[in-house]
Amino acid sequence: MIKLTVSTLLAIIFFLLVVLFIFLMYLLVQRQRESYFEKVRDRYLQNYSQFWYDYLFNNALFSIVLVPRGSAQVEAIEKIFSSYLKNIRNEQVELKIKQFSNQYLKAFYEKDLSSKRWSIRMNALYRIADLQIDELLTKCQEFEKNNITDEEHFQLLKIYSLFQPDLFMEKIKNSNVNYAESEYRRLFILLDDNVFIRFFHDFNSLSAKMQFAVIDTAAVKRNMEYLDELKKLLHHDTPEINIRALKGLYEIGIIDEMDPFVPFVTSEMWEARLMVAKIFKHVPLTYTYSYLEQLLQDENWWVRSQAAKTIVEDRHGIAKLQQFIESSNDQYAIEMAQEIAARKEGK
């Protein structure tokens, strides 16, 4: 019995060693192929980078030698394009890259889209978006009918948002996949204002994460139209939406009236009180001091701290805080005021 097991074990070890040896051989061959691939790619980069620069920036004539032969050269071109697209904003260059990619790279990515390997398909989807290959839109729609992963679906949404915003709006509203907020932001930030504003029109039909992302994106886009939309959301039933809208308005930094904000000074949520204390940074202290004094005596440490910080930002802030320290009998608030005042003076 034992003898048999010893020989079995020996056989297992032998088998595993053989498998590992084959794997090693495969790796070594693969490495060889990779280094050949890199050599071809680097040679293309070395030989044609200048041609590309002249064609894209100096209006030199397009030369047929730039057309890639094989995937190593495609990768070289990807490198060239991505370095320009990431670092320079130039519509003409973008257009040239788009035209070239549609004409000469389309076939490569179309093939990659039907690859069995997920990572290859993902890379193809990345490139279609980056290089604006809009001629593959129909192919992408067909691709969507396959059994695709959430990541691929996301990438498709990005492609739709770039090439056909109407289709994107339709898809995203009917999408069953729940993405992270940061992912929705990545999709929304690229939309034109006239498309993006539509999210506010049927705001309540969006998922919570999309709603949050819409508010945050609006804050970054800093369009006056969104200011009114965000103010409307201050009356929304969901507290989180109110807080986000306050945060968005703070980030836009244009406060043209006080009334919408005053009720939040006595809000039950400390986060809302904190945001109001922040928003008052954008309003002269004469209008806000009475509220800030109230917030300086808040039960929450963060609110007290923010109120004090907002006060000292004003020209007369330190004097006001000194006045408060002398007249108040709220020990916590006094300590906070003293610390913030000392810090401001120390700087």
Added chain:
Amino acid sequence: MKIIDSCMMFFGGIILFYMLFVIVSYCTMFIIAMLDLRKRYRLDLSEYDDAHIDAFYSKPVSLLVPAYNEEVGVVDTVYSLLNLRYPQTEIIIINDGSTDQTLQTVIEHFQMKPINKIVRTNIPTKDIKQIYESEIYKNCILVDKENGGKADALNVGINVSQYPYFCSIDGDSILDEKSLLRVMKPIILSDGEVIAAGGNIRIANGAKMQFGSIYETQLPSNYLVIMQVIEYLRAFLMGRIALSKFNLVLIISGAFSVFSKKWAVEAGGYSTNIIGEDMELVVNIHRLIKEKKENKRIEFVPDPVCWTEAPQTLGVLRNQRRRWHQGLFESLWKHKKMTLNPRYGMIGFLSFPYFWLVECLGPLVELGGYIYIVIAFFLGKIYYEVALMLLLLFVIYGVIFSIAAILFESWSMNTYPKKRELLRMILLAFTEIFWYRPLTLFWRCEGLLRFVLRKSDWGNMKRVGIAEKEKSV
């Protein structure tokens, strides 16, 4: 004679059974890791990195660098943090009452000036003496505090930090510029469902670096260090990835991990009275998750993100392993009630038994196996065969797994791309069971013994600084 016979049969049986059990568990974890990594093979990661480099898509992180007598390495560490590609960070160096020139070095190098800063005491700690701010890098803060140990220093860092996530970094670690971006990825993409994440740690000995970034990795020439490189690869492929997939991770290395401040504070911060404070925090957070019945996760990120200096001499390595194992045993013992406790779900039913049986008590059984082989050699007779079988199992467990890990790693990550280096590592893996394995087993058992005897003096690693090291290796 009969007693010896039955003893030998009994122990031989137990050790054999144990080895088979461990081999099967490692195999399972290896397969899970393989499937997971295979999917990502050749995926262009720069797309994600470039998209998330904007503050609009990420969350700010406070980077905590506890330093106790780290005058040699601390400046490099801070440079590597300044080099990180991440939109919003603050660097908090905590000088834990160093007796060398750590404080002066940092003050002079980064032109630190004393400031008044309000610190909210979320976690009680030893007193802060003074806080400084760099005049060159406004997001860089130095906290000088009374000596209280690494955990206490980290807790001070948490108190001082202003961002919702913090990342603890050892004073001797060097990070890749995309490290933080990659480690934060699961947190960002899960909208906070992942509340802690740890990165994959690599050994930096032999790497070439300048101003805190590694620009070329090469295999060190010291055999002891190469063995540790292999060991790290194995631990990563046959453990962390699979455990992380099922939210069963109990250890994310203290050398580079991100935590949600809210959860870490609620879990009481780092425990100051325990050796393995990083494991302790993870276990406490797991406990909190289960007690609050929340759907939160702790994840391990497979990308290599943090480079650390490995011991180069037997003496230092012995201290390190002894301490690690003592820490592991201490944490498991402290939370022993979680073992097989239905209240803690899979953590209680899978993680804890795994860590007890394989990670903690494993060395004892394995060392028993080695001793068994030696005794069997003297006793002769039928024990030869049991001993031979044990030896073969050690070969599978030590040699085969190591080679598989090296090859798989080389395929999926491309970290050691040179052919010669690959072959050198494989050749060395064949020798593992004869010297490195028994040595580390012995040290780990020492750690167990020290826990039982409650010995707790700290083995402090003598550092020469990674940048210097490349010259000396």
